[in-house]
Structures are given as structure tokens and as C-alpha cells.
Amino acid sequence: MAKINKWVKTIGFLPLFLAALAVIGIIAADQSYTGYVPGSGLWGGFVSFFIRSILGVSSWFGTSYGMGIVIFTIFIRLFILPLMVYQMDSMKKMQVLQPQLKVLQEKYAGRDTETRTLLAQEQQALYKEHGVSPFASMLPLLVQMPVLIALYQGIHNSAVLRSGSFLWLNLGKQDPYFVLPVLAALFTFGSSWLSTQANPQQNAMTKILPFIFPFIIFFTSLAVPSAVSLYWVIGNLFQMVQTFILQNPFKLKKEREEARAKEKARARKLRKATRSKKR
Template sequence: MKNKKKWVFILSMFVLVLILTGCGTGEINQSSAGVWDRYIVYYFGEAIKALSFGNPGIGIIIFTIIIRIILLPLMHYQTKSMRKTQELQPKLKELQEKYASKDSETVRKLQEEQQRLYSDAGVNPLSGCLPLLVQLPIMMALWQAISRIPELTQGTFLWLELGKPDPTYILPILAAIFTFISTRLTTMSQSNVQGAMKAMNYVMPLMILFMGVKLASGLSLYWVISNAFQVLQTLLINNPYKLRREQEAEEQRKRELEKALRKANTSKKRKK
């Protein structure tokens, strides 16, 4: 149920952003009308140009890194929330076993108990979607800026014409690879990953690859830098390999403690 809600939420965000951006194709400048074009897309373009140092590709890279740094507290909040959710898994499983019946009254009670459990633990099940909620408008504004501001549309970087798709497909492939690594590292730190979350490991990279082939290469450049940053951030701050080692060490410690207790109890019984 929770995974289904996340999928509905994600799709809803895509629809909302598409509505916000509309189908505008005209040039954007200081005289453009509308809140989205005049105050968001225009100033995104101005920020990229200010950071370009003569090359808009460099501006996109620096702009992307700045955005990722700004989002660090939100990503940290997401990580903490995901860990709390993982800690609740045994209790959630107990509730599912207790309310295993599929009749409407039992399902309602299960949902109420789950919501109470989340509330008592201070966990929002949809908090994992917050970074996506913030990044979608950013991504769409960047795409519009690259597609509708002449200095960016006509800009070049390495072999790329930023306003046109990458003819070599190198950036879309790199973007898909980094997206896969990023989502894979995220799910590795969670246990019992099933359903929609497991599918996201493959769906998101394929979506990025498809859009990267079709859309402006400047957007693919954003995806490459953004997801590469995410991979590095995960390895440094929330390294799943380190977490697994810590979990294995904790489990080993518990086994040794239980073994010592059993041995002590056996010794007491023999003395008696």
C-alpha cells in the first residue's frame, strides 16, 4: 500500500510540473510574462550565465553542484527518515500478521495502527519523496532555460550543442548509469526492499536514458553531475557497505552474547 502511494505521488508530481511549465516554446527574457517564465526560468538562466566563465556548460556544472549542496539538509532528513522507517519494519510486520484478513474493517484497522505507529515514531512515510518533489521543478526549470534562452540554447561544451540532444549518446548513458548506481546504493541500505522500490532501481535509469536521448544535452549534463554527486554523497555520508558491516558486527556481537548467556546458564545448572 505504501509503495503504491509513492508511485501515485511521484506520477502526480510529474503531472503537476508539466502543468506548471506548460508547453511554452518561445524565447525567455526579462520581458517574459508569467511567474514561471519571468521569475523562475529566467533567473535560472541568469544564474547559469553568471557561473559560466565564458562557457555555459561550465555554468550548468557549477549550478548543479550548488543546487546539490543546498539540498544536502533535505537529503540528510530523507536518510534519517528512511532509517527510522527501517527500524519500524519488525513492528509493521507484526501488525500485518495481526490484521491479516482482507475484509474492509480489518484493512481499516491495519491502516489506523500503521499510521499511529508512524506518528508515534515521528516518521512520515512519504518523506522519501521530498527530494524528488523539490528536484522536479528544478529539473524542469533548467530544461526550459536551456531550451528557451538563446545564450544557453546556442551554447557549446566539449562535443555538445547544449540545446540539442547528444548525438553520441554518451551523456544519456552516463546519466542512466549514475542514476542506477545512486538508486542501488540507496536501496542497499534498506532491508526487505520489494515492489515499487525495487522496480525504481531499473525504471528511473531507463526513464533518464530515454529522456536524455530525446531532450537537450544540457539537461543530460545536469543529470550526470547531479547523480554523480549523489553517488559520492551516499558513499561518504550514508555508505551502505559500512552500514552493512556495522549491522553484521552488531548481529555477531548479539550472537556471541547469547552464546555466553547460554553457556553461563548451562554452567549454573550443572553446579546445581
């Protein structure tokens, strides 16, 4: 119970409340769809539930399947919002621990099995002491991957979605004007860049990643139906705004600069006090 309370305190009431509303919205959408969507077995039932929810949301907007995907994507992003908050909190704690982790890596610099084992044990003890989960970054991805796969399969299994249209798009086919792939890449770059800028300790890899991910998303979006690309565009836009709110790099940089200024002022004051005593 104490662990759950700590987890709830870390995430906060609002993300949990929004996630609860998203779950209610997804279930309500599923229940509001009166048609039949086939699906057998655990995975088949999940895909069926997924498609029924999209079609249910679409019925709220005059059977606009594009709007159904847009709203359903927002539901999914709100549902995983607590995990994203937890992930970003863990990332901040990991950044604070970086100097101590470097000390441990220097202490156990050997490549033999015993040294590597000792390093892993020391790192785990450090993570546990500060309440940090090094695997927190994987949680949102683990939730989103089944959703993305179900969406892709659902489009191919649902003749209704496959034949749907939205703006200039045929949801079952690729975007003929490449607008969605470009937007998906831009929003991916935006969220990755903001997250990278918020990290005070950057290396060559962290600096280049914001430029690699957009290319992967762009070329993947060229090969998938527009419905999947639309999911990526809305999801990545949501994540970019979310990253700016939760991990505003400009605010974090200002706070770090103010902290450094205070530390320098304290050091100067200490040096003056030391010189006065010597006199």
C-alpha cells in the same frame, strides 16, 4: 520551536551550512548577470530567475554555459542536501521499524475497509512514536521537478543557452555521441545500487529497481537537449557520491554483522549461565 530544533539536530550543521552557501551562490549569480531575461507571472519569473542564475554563473567562467550548468547543478544539489539527509535518516528508521510493521500487517490482514483503516491508524501511531515520516522520500523530488521543468523551458526560451556549446556539445540539441545519456544512466545505477545495498530487507522489486531507473534516464536523455542531460549527469554523480558518504552499504553491512555477532555472543553467554545454574 522544539520540532525545528529536532529537525536541525537530525540534519546537522554542515548540510544546512552548505545549503545556505548554495542559496547565496544562486542569488549572487542572478545579481551578477546584467542582461535581460523575459518572464511574466509567478512561473515565468521563476524560469527567468533560473536562467539568469545559470548565465550569471557562466559569466564567472568566461561565458562558458556548460560550466554554468555544472556549477548551478551543484548549487541545486547542495540546496536540497538537508532534505536528502532527512530522507536517508527516515529511511534508516523505516528499516528498523519493518519487523513491527510486518506484525501489524499480519494482525490486520483483512481487506475490508474497517481493517485497512485500523492498520493505517496503527502505522501512523508507530511512525509518530519513532519520529518517522513515510513521505520524506518525496521531498527531494518535489524540489527537483520544478527545477528540471524550468531548465527545460529555459533552454527553449533562451536563445543564448540554446546556441551555447560545451566540449563537443551543442547545449540546445541532443548529444550526438550518446556520452551524456550513458553517463547519466551509469550514475543513476550507481546511486540506486548503493541505496539498495544499504537496505537489509530487500524484495524482488527493490532488487530490480536499480536496473529499471537507468534505462528510463538513458532513453529520456536521448530525447532532451544536452543541457538537460548535463544537469542529470552532474546531479546523479553528486547523488552517487552523496549516497556512498551518507549511506555507505559496506559500512552498514559491517555494523550489522558486528551487531549480529554481539547478539550471538550474548545468547551463548546466557545459555552457558543457564546450564551452570542447572548443575
